[in-house]
Amino acid sequence: MKKKNQRPSIIPLPSKYDIIGVIVKAMGNDRMLVKCQDGNERLCRIRGRMKRRVWIREGDIVLVSPWDFQSDIRGDIIWKYHKSQIKMLKKRRYLTIE
Numbered sequence: 001m002k003k004k005n006q007r008p009s010i011i012p013l014p015s016k017y018d019i020i021g022v023i024v025k026a027m028g029n030d031r032m033l034v035k036c037q038d039g040n041e042r043l044c045r046i047r048g049r050m051k052r053r054v055w056i057r058e059g060d061i062v063l064v065s066p067w068d069f070q071s072d073i074r075g076d077i078i079w080k081y082h083k084s085q086i087k088m089l090k091k092r093r094y095l096t097i098e
Contacts, residue, residue: 011085012063013094018078020095023060032056032077034064037096042066044075054080061086061095 014020021036021044030046044064046056056062056077063079066072081089089095 011081011088012079014063017065019064019066019075020089021062021064023056023058023062025058034062034075034077036064040072042073042075044077046077050077050080056080061089
């Protein structure tokens, strides 16, 4: 039986279209300003399945999926990485920003 707060063993890595970023500012109404690894700052919304399950604060490392249109300025937050997952990302050289 899986415990409620147990973290999944599979960590989503950035795919061809996804980008890792850092939360810069909470904008309200489930929106965050995210500094992404490609150098753009995107206004990202928290996906519906994450809204009430995960607390996201400034400084957290997240996985962003840019929108098909306005991809340079908009996106969706699809995952929040925890400390152990961030260490793994640094070890595998996926994470280049601090």
